[in-house]
Amino acid sequence: MDALELARKLQEEATCSICLDYFTDPVMTSCGHNFCRECIRLTWEKAKGRKGGRKRKGSFPCPECRELSPQRNLRPNRLLTKMAEMARQHPDFQSRDLCAVHQELLKLFCEDDQIPICVVCREAREHRPHRVVPIEEAVQEYKEKVKEQRRRIMVEFEKVSLLLLEEEQRLLQALKAEDEEVGARLRESSATLERQGHSLEMLLLQLEDRNEHSPLQMLQDMKELLNRKNSLSVQYPEVTPTVLRTVCRVPGQIEVLKSFQEDVVLDPTTAYPYLLLYESRQRRYLTTPLEGALHSKERFLAYPCAVGRETFSSGRHYWEVGMNLTGDALWALGVCRDNVSRRDRVPKCPENGFWVVQLCKGKKYMPSASAPTPVTLAEPPSHMGVFLDFEAGEVSFYNLKDGSHLHTYAQQQFSGPLQPFFCLGAPKSGQMVISTVTLWVKG
Template identity: 75%
Template structure:
């Protein structure tokens, strides 16, 4: 008898025929059959209520042979208790080695269902048409398949480990690159900070020297004019005194004052220019501002009727109202103005406006409240909802605030940059070509949403270019 068959026999002997599990507290009836104490008790309890099954009270039939046995004669089977415990612990006795249906050893393997079966299953209608082989043959066949699969999996594992190593190296390399880049950023910004400090000191020194030179010339001119004024005043007093004397006395005394008057050389010094040559130019500032750049486009629906808008990419004029058509409430009627399509109520925004100007150019640009008057001629000042700079007669940049001294430019800017920091309440203007700062408005808080603002003066002012749209006044 082989080990499998021996295990099967041991399992059969240690199994209760009622619960089909290993014995628990086995007892023996008078007929010699064994059952779990609880199993036989429950079986006989059910039999109590059935008539015709018992001849005497307290006597019950054996579930195996039907022989009557008194309930009080059940004897504990300690040997079988040990056998059942051994069966539970024996590694060779596993329920998976037996057919769950027929309790026979699983000696065959069904290739169609890919499952082990017993010899009884083999003859069943379900498995009769299937390809069935002995377990040993199936094991050898599937071992070969599994070895092939394992070989493939080992190859995949090797590839995975190789890729894992590669990714670990890439991670380490990436972290090193980030570390170096972080250090480079810190170093370069330190250098830039040092350069900015040096440039700040250079500009301040240049401004100090310019202030000193211009102040000295102005003071020298003032001293000379003061001295000349004193000489003229002294001579004037003498002449006035001479005029008050007696006629003969006047004629005798006037020679000296007249000689002095004729010898007096009155000089009027040229006006000392007070336009600043030192400009506030922060290296790299325009590049930083361009990180906030917006694609600002003028809104044709708001444009003055004779303010033409030409779209260069699409090569056509944007809509203007035909003659005789009532204008909308959004259209400017007082000045050749327009506002942008965008409305800003938060954040930082930057845009540039190109200039193709004539010598008599008149224009203004910046931001305005979205609800400014379109029909009234009002000064373009913050009090009226405008934060703009203006160019008058081609060279003078005038912020429209009475307390601000106009800025005289050597050359009108060809590109003006506008930077809006809504939360900070600031609008700044820059010469986008040279990077120099022109003017900044600072408010505690803006009163509401703002729009980009564009305005041209007389038809001969030239053109203004915003993104892909060109503006000019129809002549």
């Protein structure tokens, strides 16, 4: 007999047949059956009121065998008290191992209903047509499925890792080739300028040397020098663009970031008085230009800005912004500290609590004036993603049109809670779309 069967047997012996729970202060009748003292007392109390319930004065039928047993003959069963206490504390037996309906061990597994059942349930009409296997066999099958799934996960991630490694090598090779190409063109331009500079320097030396000759000799040599000067063609090298053609684009990265996507909700109480917010689902404006709005401490007054209601002080968060902007648009988006200055015009840089990208007059797309290497794009993106990793101290920006990475701010840690930040420029500079809210500056 295994430990579970032993535990079950102990449970059966230590259970009162009246209350179906472990014995409490068990007593034995003269016929040898055991019950909780309170259970047998209540049973006999009920029997007093029944017609013909009492067969002899002071005697009552046993609930198990119906034999008459004098009430005064009830004897405490100390051994059963100890057994009941052992059953309560037995670590190998839990109620979850028993069928809730039949109080039998759950030895079988119904594959149709995906639940464990007992042998009595197996014969019931509900489970009779189903495929039923021993629970040990079902556990083994489950372990095999887990093992196979683990193998598949490892194989698929290995494939993705290989593809990412190949793409990484391709991008690095493309960047190296671009570096060598631009370097070669710059070196060629430098060499051309150096040769032309040497020729001009030699001509200048000859002119200075002729300056020491007699006037007649100078006039005689001038024709030759002028011919040499006219034959010397100064060629300016072609402009070599320094904007990188190779972009950082990791396959599947945007899909991974979308697992952290937030439904960012703009806070109308923080919006610049003439920054209009229109909710498309509600078909109404969330803000209107009001004179009283100038008195709000939460409202931006220096720029047409607004922030999200969410305040992030931990975790990873991602949101997307759509843009329909004109060529002369001035805008910025990213995150800001929740306590940034909202009434003063300050540079939008990390030192002032802003981690943003900006577009200046449709030409430059830069993190901030203090950033060492501004990010320059050929054209402004129409759809951008912002990813905040608070614990890592990073804010990253992505062009969702091609999935390319644009810029990442990285620092040791953020000094306080952050909020999504949005800013538009002058009237007629275009629109931003955050979730279902469109914002623009009233003209």
